[in-house]
Structures are given as structure tokens and as C-alpha cells.
Amino acid sequence: MLQFPRWKIFLVLAVLLAGLAFASPNLLPKSVTDNLPDWAPSNQVNLGLDLQGGASLLMEVDLAFAADERVKNVLEFIRDNLRSARIGYQNLSVSEGSVVFDLRNPDDATRERMRAIISQLSQGLLISTDEARVTVSFSEASTVEWRSRLVEQSIEITRARLDETGTKEPSIQRQGEDRILIQVPGEKDPDRIKQIIGKTAKLNFRMVDQSADPNALRAPADAEILLSNNPENPQRYVIKKRILVSGENLSDAQATFQDGQPVVSITFDATGGKRFADATLANVGRPFAIVLDGKVISAPVIRSAILSGSAIISGGFTVEEAGDLAILLRAGALPAPLIVLEERSVGPGLGADSVLAGQIAAALGLALVIVFMAVAYGSFGLMANAALVSNLILIFAALSALQATLTLPGIAGIVLTIGMAVDANVLIFERIREEVRQGQSLTAAIDNGYKRAVTTILDSNITTLIAAFLLFQFGTGPIKGFAVTLTIGLLTSMFTAIMLTRLIVILWLRRNRSKALPI
Structure with missing residues (x-):
């Protein structure tokens, strides 16, 4: 485990440099990142509705209007096609959601021709006759399917329209049978969004x-x-x-x-x-x-x-x-x-308060973890702290590159990751201590510590990754944001613990040739 090939060293350095490149635009003003060359990373982390404010609209699909249009289309189809087929009719009108009319010549042959023509429009049509009177309506099953399809189509078209405006990660969710919840982070003009959507x-x-x-x-x-x-x-x-x-x-x-x-x-x-x-x-x-x-x-x-x-x-x-x-x-x-139906605006003041609270929590958590690691594990603790800072850089680099939306629960995921990021190093360092107590040399203790702790680290992180995957798969909105940041944090923490910290420890050991454990 103490053998670290040259290609692995280059891989770790390449990942760290890429992380710095993709995370650095978050420290620059938007006006600067907009003017960066096309080849340079310029994406910043998207802030959710709860962090930067925006517009939240609850809208209802007017199914009654659409149903009227649907029946009118059937009426126009019947009028045009019966005329073209020279089938005489009269009193063509809409009555209680159905199209009704009277055949001038209601013999069997005319009825069959009429049925064949109208059936071409849709398989969900019910055609009933009573003497000369004909009633054309939609079946219950086709109506239920049509209403569901109408709402889904409205959601997809709404999403296409909002993506065209350049907004970042609009949240569009179906609520109940005929309602759509639309959340647009960072939108300064909700009226324009309503005009585009409406x-x-x-x-x-x-x-x-x-x-x-x-x-x-x-x-x-x-x-x-x-x-x-x-x-x-x-x-x-x-x-x-x-x-x-x-x-x-x-x-x-x-x-x-x-x-x-x-x-x-x-x-x-x-x-x-x-x-x-x-x-x-x-x-x-x-x-x-x-x-x-x-x-x-x-x-x-x-x-x-x-x-x-x-x-x-x-x-x-x-x-x-x-x-x-x-x-x-x-x-x-x-x-x-x-x-x-409902319009809510989240002002920038609330967003700023949320960001400030998240920053304070993250900074306080980071400071406490750094102090604890330095006190508890000495020089090795400082190495773990360097990996922890690198871990945060990689998290923000991944969020920026993926253009993931960071919400307040997402910040909670990052704060949780700060505590979990050193967990792998704690397992490794404690295992090294046990090996030294059993009389192993420092080199052997470090080698065995990494070998025997890696399996435990992988097991614990994989089980947490499964939970994060389930949260992302079945959760909505902020729950997904929490799952995304948690997943990214777990992956980067495993990389920094198994690869980066081990590289630092090996370089330290080769340079100092120390026989005493500095923890």
C-alpha cells in the first residue's frame, strides 16, 4: 500500500488542478465569468429558490376549456366529413359534452357510412343512435387518459419554455390531478414568467x-x-x-x-x-x-x-x-x-439570511473539525485537514461542472459531509495506532492500517451512497438537492482519504524517515 506509482501521483494532481479550475469561478463576479474564454471553466454553482429568491407559481390546467375545445373539434370534423361524403344532417350542436345531430336519411347504409367516417377521428369515441338522432361522446377511459396526457404535455411545454429563457434549473412538478407547481430560482420578473407560461x-x-x-x-x-x-x-x-x-x-x-x-x-x-x-x-x-x-x-x-x-x-x-x-x-x-392559483415571491433578504446561516454553519463545522483533528492526531491530523479543504474544493467544482442547484438542504448535506469527510482518516489513523501498539514498525503499521481500513471505509460509504441514491430517486425538490451534495461529498471524501491523504503520508514518511508515530 505504500507503493504509490507515478501515474497515480499525476492522477491525484490532475484531479486537484481540475477541481481548482472548476471551483474558482465561484469566487469571481458574474460579470467576470461571462467574459471568460470559451475554453475556460466559467460555470458557477446554481443557488436554489430558498437561497437567491425567485418566483413560485401554482397553476391549474384549465381542463374544462380544453374539454370544450375537444368537443368543438369533433363537431368541426363531423361537419366537414359528412358534407364531403354527402351525408345529409341537421341540428348539429354540442349538448352536455357530446356532439348531437339528426340524419336526414337514417337508413342502415347511411348509419354505417356515418359510423365509419366518425370512427376515423378517434378510437375513444362512442357513437349511439336513436332513430335519426345521433350522439357522439368520449368514453370514460379515453377521457381519463386524455386528461392525464394533457397535464403531462403542459408540464413538458412549460419546461421547454422556461429553459429557453436561460433560467437555471426550474422546478416543475405535478400536484394532484390538474395542478402544476413551478419554481424559478433567481427570476427577478415573475410577471414575465407568467406571460410566457400563461x-x-x-x-x-x-x-x-x-x-x-x-x-x-x-x-x-x-x-x-x-x-x-x-x-x-x-x-x-x-x-x-x-x-x-x-x-x-x-x-x-x-x-x-x-x-x-x-x-x-x-x-x-x-x-x-x-x-x-x-x-x-x-x-x-x-x-x-x-x-x-x-x-x-x-x-x-x-x-x-x-x-x-x-x-x-x-x-x-x-x-x-x-x-x-x-x-x-x-x-x-x-x-x-x-x-x-397562487403566486409567491422569495425576496433576496430571505435568501441572504439562508446563505449566511449556511456559511456560518459550514465555517463553524469546518473550524471545529480542523481543531479536533490537529489536537487528536498531530501531524497526521494536519494532513487530513489539507485533504478536507481539498474535499470542499472538489465538491464545489463538481456542483459547478454539473450545474447542480444548491438549496438550503444541499448546504446541510455539505455540512454533514465536512464531518463525514474525516471519518475515513479517523478509521485509518486509529488502525495505525493499533498496529504500532502491537509492536509493528511505523512503515508496517501505516501499510497495514491502510490495507485493513479500506474495506471498512468502502462498506460504510457504499451503504450511505445507497441511501443517497434512494433519496434522489424517490425524493423531490430540496430532498434531491440534499442527495446530490451528499453523494458528491461521499465520492470526493473517499478519493481524498484513500488517494490524497495516503499520498501525503507516503511523501512525509519517505522524507522524514521517522520511526515514531506522530499521532
Whole structure:
């Protein structure tokens, strides 16, 4: 065990140098780290919501609104496809969550054709008939699955939107059947987060019905009256209900400038590009409405067919609004609106208090451990203290490199690690003392001490690692933060005890040739 190959020495030194490189940005101001070269480590430890403040939002997925939209989509599907199949119907409407209508010719052949057409939409549809009356509804099983899928989809889209804003480690968790808890550490403008999260961002392209009067009380059956997105002077449009191109066919969206004004440049996928080209080719000279969340962004006249598969959305945006809209479109549309139920802000004062308390606890724990080791184990204790400081550097280096979020329980994990970090050295030093008492020489005692203590060290740390893994696997939020820091601390403490401290002890022994145990 006292043989320490040259490659191991280089390995220990390389790990320590890497630790210093990755941990050092935490001592620099953010303005300095932002200007470091690309090859230089510049990541700092992310502080959680409880340490640096931020926004905490509890939001509810509006399942009732989504259910209405779901039934309306079925109604539009039935209207379009029965007309195309020339199946006569009347009194088509929505009643108590179902679509109902009457067949003009309710013979068996017509019913079979009708069933075959409607069944194409979804396997979860229930079609019941009573004479000429037809009722189309969703099965209970498909509704339960749809509601769960809707909430999960909302969570994923919300996460994509928040990641686009550059926030660090947002916590997004499902709560109950239809609620989502969103925590964004370090966010200084919660209203902007609400705007980004709260918009459904449903984009579609539809034709303007020029034959209808926009000031009329009611629109034609195949159209609806929508307002422009100008809150000061909203303009009324009669927009066809048929969607020619949907936002689902977008492949990219970027904020840019056109004629000195902020706009959003969008690019369609292959399917969307073909639909957009066909729509513009067939409607040259007619206004084409760009509709976002039920508001008309703009309704330009199609001057010529657009075959490039891209378009420009202009609507008097500011630079920030154009950037936010591009983020929303890239992330995709929310399947249902999100309603803010509760909003909490953690101020910087509370965060500073938490950081200060953690710093005091860590510094006090470190000081007490250092004093104890120096008093109890003399020169060897000082070597263990050097390994302890190296251990802390490696912990912060790992947190910075992994971009893990440090929360108040995470600081507790570091404080716990400080006490546990010297545990391995204590086992080794006590084992060396026993070997010396049994008459072994100092060299043999050190060799046997490391050999016989390593198994115990590995066993104790592996069992703690298993507990940390379970905490990370089944815990949420701060519990995971505690598990992460505890795991990193255990791994670095084993490295510093088995590798670094042993290297220091061997170098000391070779240099001093001492026969007396300095502990």
C-alpha cells in the first residue's frame, strides 16, 4: 500500500488542478465569468429558490376549456366529413359534452357510412343512435387518459419554455390531478414568467371572410368574429373556422428585424410548407389572417404564392415581445390555458439570511473539525485537514461542472459531509495506532492500517451512497438537492482519504524517515 506509482501521483494532481479550475469561478463576479474564454471553466454553482429568491407559481390546467375545445373539434370534423361524403344532417350542436345531430336519411347504409367516417377521428369515441338522432361522446377511459396526457404535455411545454429563457434549473412538478407547481430560482420578473407560461401560443393561418360584415352581431356558420391584438384600438375580423396551416407544422421561429421593426420569422416543416404554399397559391389577392390565441396578429393580403416554406409575423412588437413570441412558438402550444392559483415571491433578504446561516454553519463545522483533528492526531491530523479543504474544493467544482442547484438542504448535506469527510482518516489513523501498539514498525503499521481500513471505509460509504441514491430517486425538490451534495461529498471524501491523504503520508514518511508515530 505504500507503493504509490507515478501515474497515480499525476492522477491525484490532475484531479486537484481540475477541481481548482472548476471551483474558482465561484469566487469571481458574474460579470467576470461571462467574459471568460470559451475554453475556460466559467460555470458557477446554481443557488436554489430558498437561497437567491425567485418566483413560485401554482397553476391549474384549465381542463374544462380544453374539454370544450375537444368537443368543438369533433363537431368541426363531423361537419366537414359528412358534407364531403354527402351525408345529409341537421341540428348539429354540442349538448352536455357530446356532439348531437339528426340524419336526414337514417337508413342502415347511411348509419354505417356515418359510423365509419366518425370512427376515423378517434378510437375513444362512442357513437349511439336513436332513430335519426345521433350522439357522439368520449368514453370514460379515453377521457381519463386524455386528461392525464394533457397535464403531462403542459408540464413538458412549460419546461421547454422556461429553459429557453436561460433560467437555471426550474422546478416543475405535478400536484394532484390538474395542478402544476413551478419554481424559478433567481427570476427577478415573475410577471414575465407568467406571460410566457400563461399563453397557450396556438398559432394558425386562416382566411378572412370578405363577404361578411365584421360589425354584424353574428358571423356565418363556418366563420367567427375575432379581434386584433391591439388593446387600444381592436379591429374586428370575420375569420373562417377552417385552419389552413397550424402552428404544429412549425419547425423554427426566430426574432429578427424587417424594415427596422421587430418581427418573428417562422419556418414550416415539409408538410406545413406544402400546405402554406397551396393555401397562398389558391388565395392570391385575398387577406390571410395570422391568428394567435384567438387574436388576429395581422391579416396581410397575399400578393403572390409563398413557396419557400417560411413567413414573417409582424404585429407592432417590441424587441422583447418578438423574442418571447419566438420562444413560445419554438416550444409549442399549450394544449390548455394555465390559470395562476397562487403566486409567491422569495425576496433576496430571505435568501441572504439562508446563505449566511449556511456559511456560518459550514465555517463553524469546518473550524471545529480542523481543531479536533490537529489536537487528536498531530501531524497526521494536519494532513487530513489539507485533504478536507481539498474535499470542499472538489465538491464545489463538481456542483459547478454539473450545474447542480444548491438549496438550503444541499448546504446541510455539505455540512454533514465536512464531518463525514474525516471519518475515513479517523478509521485509518486509529488502525495505525493499533498496529504500532502491537509492536509493528511505523512503515508496517501505516501499510497495514491502510490495507485493513479500506474495506471498512468502502462498506460504510457504499451503504450511505445507497441511501443517497434512494433519496434522489424517490425524493423531490430540496430532498434531491440534499442527495446530490451528499453523494458528491461521499465520492470526493473517499478519493481524498484513500488517494490524497495516503499520498501525503507516503511523501512525509519517505522524507522524514521517522520511526515514531506522530499521532
